[in-house]
Amino acid sequence: MLDGWNVNRSYRGMSAEQRLADRRERLMTAAYTLYAKPGFAATTIERLCSEARISNRAFYECFGGREELLQALHERCVEESLAVVAKAVQEAPNTLEGRIQAGIRAYIEFTTADWRRARIMHVEVRRSGDVLTMSRQRAVDAFARLIQEASADFLQVAPLNRRLLALGVIGALQELLIEWLLADEQPDIDELVDAAAHIFMRSLGSPEPA
Amino acid sequence: MLDGWNVNRSYRGMSAEQRLADRRERLMTAAYTLYAKPGFAATTIERLCSEARISNRAFYECFGGREELLQALHERCVEESLAVVAKAVQEAPNTLEGRIQAGIRAYIEFTTADWRRARIMHVEVRRSGDVLTMSRQRAVDAFARLIQEASADFLQVAPLNRRLLALGVIGALQELLIEWLLADEQPDIDELVDAAAHIFMRSLGSPEPA
DNA sequence: GCACACAATTATGGACGGATGATCGGATTT
DNA sequence: AAATCCGATCATCCGTCCATAATTGTGTGC
Numbered sequence: 449m450l451d452g453w454n455v456n457r458s459y460r461g462m463s464a465e466q467r468l469a470d471r472r473e474r475l476m477t478a479a480y481t482l483y484a485k486p487g488f489a490a491t492t493i494e495r496l497c498s499e500a501r502i503s504n505r506a507f508y509e510c511f512g513g514r515e516e517l518l519q520a521l522h523e524r525c526v527e528e529s530l531a532v533v534a535k536a537v538q539e540a541p542n543t544l545e546g547r548i549q550a551g552i553r554a555y556i557e558f559t560t561a562d563w564r565r566a567r568i569m570h571v572e573v574r575r576s577g578d579v580l581t582m583s584r585q586r587a588v589d590a591f592a593r594l595i596q597e598a599s600a601d602f603l604q605v606a607p608l609n610r611r612l613l614a615l616g617v618i619g620a621l622q623e624l625l626i627e628w629l630l631a632d633e634q635p636d637i638d639e640l641v642d643a644a645a646h647i648f649m650r651s652l653g654s655p656e657p658a
Numbered sequence: 659m660l661d662g663w664n665v666n667r668s669y670r671g672m673s674a675e676q677r678l679a680d681r682r683e684r685l686m687t688a689a690y691t692l693y694a695k696p697g698f699a700a701t702t703i704e705r706l707c708s709e710a711r712i713s714n715r716a717f718y719e720c721f722g723g724r725e726e727l728l729q730a731l732h733e734r735c736v737e738e739s740l741a742v743v744a745k746a747v748q749e750a751p752n753t754l755e756g757r758i759q760a761g762i763r764a765y766i767e768f769t770t771a772d773w774r775r776a777r778i779m780h781v782e783v784r785r786s787g788d789v790l791t792m793s794r795q796r797a798v799d800a801f802a803r804l805i806q807e808a809s810a811d812f813l814q815v816a817p818l819n820r821r822l823l824a825l826g827v828i829g830a831l832q833e834l835l836i837e838w839l840l841a842d843e844q845p846d847i848d849e850l851v852d853a854a855a856h857i858f859m860r861s862l863g864s865p866e867p868a
Numbered sequence: 869g870c871a872c873a874c875a876a877t878t879a880t881g882g883a884c885g886g887a888t889g890a891t892c893g894g895a896t897t898t
Numbered sequence: 899a900a901a902t903c904c905g906a907t908c909a910t911c912c913g914t915c916c917a918t919a920a921t922t923g924t925g926t927g928c
Contacts, residue, residue: 460898460902467901489787492888503903508890571791574784577699581781585840588833612834612845612853619833620826620857623798627825630795635822643822647830650860667922669878677878702911713880718913872927879920889910896903 472510474500476524479517484564488518488572515576519583522573525565526587530594532558537598544602548648551598552621553641559625560637570625591618599652613651620647682720684710686734689727694774698728698782725786729793732783735775736797740804742768747808754812758858761808762831763851769835770847780835801828809862823861830857 462470478499482491493514497504511517533555540550559566573584592614621644628634666674688709692701703724707714721727743765750760769776783794802824831854838844 458898464901487787493890494888505891505904506902513889571784574781576785577697581840608856609845609849609853612837612849613856615833615837616830616853616857619829619831619836620861621829622833623825623829624822626829627822630791635819639819639822643819643826646818646823647826647857647861650863651830651857653860667877669921674878703913704911707881711880714882714913715915716879723912870928873925875922875924877920877922880918882915882917884915885913887910887912890908892905892907894903894905896901898899898901 468510471500471502471506472520474502475507475510475517476521479521480564480568483518483521483572484567488514488575515579518568518572518576519580521568522580522583522587525569526590529555529558529569530590533591534594537594542601544599544653545649547598548652549641549645552644552648555621556625556637556641556644560628563629566625566629570622571629588615588618595652602653617648617651620644678720681710681712681716682730684712685717685720685727686731689731690774690778693728693731693782694777698724698785725789728778728782728786729790731778732790732793732797735779736800739765739768739779740800743801744804747804752811754809754863755859757808758862759851759855761804762854762858765831766835766847766851766854770838773839776835776839780832781839798825798828805862812863827858827861830854 460467475496478496479491482496482499486495491514493507494504496514496517497507511520533551536550536554537547540546559569573580592611595614595617596610624635624640624644628637628640669677672680685706688706689701692706692709696705701724703717704714706724706727707717721730743761746760746764747757750756769779783790802821805824805827806820834845834850834854838847838850
């Protein structure tokens, strides 16, 4: 072996890191579609590889398995959603109703804008084992903190566990999205927003709603 | 071969139907534990059979596969829970608050009375494929109808989709149970009941809560 | 009439092929 | 030469089937 060889040379015009990132990205794209449409359980690694034009071996250099890929996908979706909602809440009028309306509309519109994102975030993420369960728990926790912070200025005095309240309304929102995903006749987005906003407003607001 | 042989004789003191029912029951019992503790994904058919002291072949005479067994288990849990909640609601004082308090307390106490039931109904049921997804949708629909009927006498006039409201509060209750199942420090049952009842009461009640 | 051998039925456990997950060497490209 | 791709390989699990063991009812000798 000669010294001076470039052990990290370019290949197809990309550096080693770029190639790895490119493969990861292609796998993420393939999984974004396949995990949503045939579903996580029905998607084999071979199918993912052929869709992403990647060898079976390269897959395991990017992810540890199907679960890890789903986890990465889910975490990306959650980050994007969190950013969108946080931005909408920040720009909303500084009232509880304004923040709730803005945040919920932003979340629902962003989530339903791409059918696959909704499916992955609300259905497929619960399919796999404990790893994904923990990933989902972290996501729910992040949204719960966001809700608690956004509603902190408008607190009711009732001696209720605020974290549990936040978790509950998150669950409500999720169930509504699941209905949108699975129901025979899809409810209107506006109806979803109204129902979710109603539950948030009544549950988080002070005893006498405006 | 002689005629007159009893093609449906008893074995170990049980008739053919009894034996089949017994095997089904033993498999249900084994799955009730194994699907909850190692989890649905981690439970092989072989493990179920050895736990139930049943041959591999006999399994497929009782159920079509792991999914069908989980479906049967889930449907039984849902039936029992529905009955308990319906009974509690019927015996409750005839006010919205009374019905909500009674129904929610009954549901939460019954569900959490056995750790495994809560796990199967709220976590493991979402693991498998479309069959179980549809089973869960039917269960949610049944509970949604129960809620709509129980709160029909106390309707608010707001032009909201009542079914979506019912779905939402069901989602809230589920998320609270998931928190109870997965959180590091388990919240008190009473706290769960209070939070869920608050969300139900505010979301389903008239604009001016008593 | 009673006990016992025997045959028929049932259940069990393991064996077998197929599919998928995860890993490893040879051919091809840069 | 280095890196990548493709095919081959082993292990595991599902779904099915067969051989063996257990149990029951019948018939027969006494």
